[in-house]
Amino acid sequence: MTRFGVEEEYFLLDPDSLAPASSAERAERALTDAGHPGAFTGEFLTCQLEYATSPLRTVDEARAQLSAARTAVSEFARDGDCIPGPVGTPFGTGDSHVSPTTRYREVARWLADIAGGHHVCGCHIHVEITDAEERVRALNRLRPWLPVLLSLAGNSPFWHSRITGFRSWRTVMMRRLPTMGCPPLFRDHAHYRHHLDQLIRLRASPDAASLAWAARLSDRFPTVEVRVFDTQLDPDDALLLAALVRAILVADDLAVLPLDTDLIDATLWMAAREGLNAALIDPITGEASSARMLIQDLMLLIQPYLQDAGDDAFVRDRMAFIRSDGTGADRQLAALHAGGVPGLAALLGERVGHSSHAA
Template sequence: MTRFGIEEEFALLDEETLVPVPLGGAAIDALTGGTGTFPPGGAGTVKKEFLTSQVEFATSPVQALAEAESQLRMCRSALTDFARAHRAVAVGMGTPFGVGPAGTVTASDRYGKIARWLGLISDTHHVNGLHVHVEIPDAEARVRALNAVRPWLPLLLALSANSAFADARDTGHASWRSIIMRRLPLFGSPPRFIDVDHYHATVDRLVRAHVIPDAASVSWAARISARYPTLELRVFDAQLCADDTLLLAALCRALVFTAPAEGSVHETDAVQTSLWAAARWGMDATLMHPVSGEPIPARSAIDLLRRTTAPALEESGDLALVNEHLARVLRDGNGAERQRAAHRDSGIAGLRALVSTPQPAAA
């Protein structure tokens, strides 16, 4: 099977109030020993993110899900230990529970450029995502894969929605991060592209028109990576636990190679409105059927996703894991549902307990 990589963004929050705290730089130094890699000299990387309350962990390119699992669990465990020592929690959530003062942008030339581009949006851009890269060496094949996964993006968002709270209140949405991201010019469904030249011409035109500062700032829910020979799926909220992340990564890789391209040519507006429904209602949404375009309940569409990806999952050896974790999510809910259940039971103390649950270390 082809290689893939995972990028997870985390927010560092005060352990009592769940308000972001500017510990990102200290966390990176503690985890990497100044090398930028985790463990120091190892395969993964821990990097600065847009705000000083955030960190990002990126696995190395891997072929087996077990390799990714080992890297994810090791980093999550170390980050949890660091946070606990600083009276904080390291949280995989699309948005933090409490926001407090305006966010502080991490000092760097690129982030400064982006902050100037975003203007006042920067102050409230508290969003954390999960990105999955799937390696596709051929450039034209990457564009065909992007076209094929477009109509599946709403279902992937419904499955992964994990940002029910912001500003210390229930937003009424399953993925509030997705709503915040709609303030950016390119968020949501990419258009359908004819070929790789069409893709790059479109991005170049947007840069020349000053719609985005550079090609790396394309923020569609899926895109061709500007740095790697990969298709990058960016639709996901950051996830509460490594098991949720691994489920989504396995589905991404399988879907890239099994999503039917024929019969799934949908208008961008249709995908975009389905993405809004997924952000609003999560797994209770009525979405656009990825093939026919007709309305379908999200939970029914999960069965279609399972059937579509089964051949590739069986080939990679991931079918049993995906079936197990899909059953768990269908039973216990996505991250947004689990957040609401915890808050409904015990308020902020319940959320605190949910996000403070120790992350199992790598086996």
């Protein structure tokens, strides 16, 4: 069974304002010393923390690691008078500092005035594909499905204590970077490497690790890394995305159109804006369709691969939940409308370690 991994970035937030709180350096030390599977690391800003699972084969294994990690973050936050924020952008506004590492300082100099306000947290899915040429083919196969996947994954409806009107404001924030959005269509691995090297020479990306495409080839692992997603409200939301991404990437008989990059980028914007209500492009026919219809079509196309991985029942159950309760953005908005900022804070605190499949 094809291995995968999940990386999640979390905010640490003030419990009253839901503004970023600079506690991540202490959190990283405390959580690393606790010896959890996977790895905790600091992130770009001192209000952010990242957790990466070990390479895994099943959704159940991933759920165990993600839930344990989120519970540990929640316990640290409670002791540190803050709350965890499993969201793509924070509700409140606050000053944050760049993490004091050599690399992050260099990236901050490159970003200039973008750096201090770059409050974005993402969920990255790695899928292991050992052959380099097959990784490129899999990346090409995934490209036109990125907007469909993003329509399920919006979890950042707020910015500066306001409702943005977007389901994924993080996507809008990321568009300030020169390499954000859909990757180009590549002929082969040599073409990919040449393109990447050119971007680095131009300083459009300071290094391979800073390449901000919505999906890319990992520079450290033999994986395709999908980076289009906001950090998810619930661990099972992240696991749904992992199961779908893995199935698409291993489905070598899944034929898609070589859609233009600007068309995919336009529909990524629409998916960020309207989520499940977005109008998108069908990767098979090239015609306009609804996100909800394309999700159903995708499920049919990849069902054999979901079944082979043992993910079919879980994916169907989680899809039914999202149809009923909405995406993370929908649930955040509902919590704010029902209970104001305290209601939203309660949702974040409740959901960080929750899994609807947990015992």
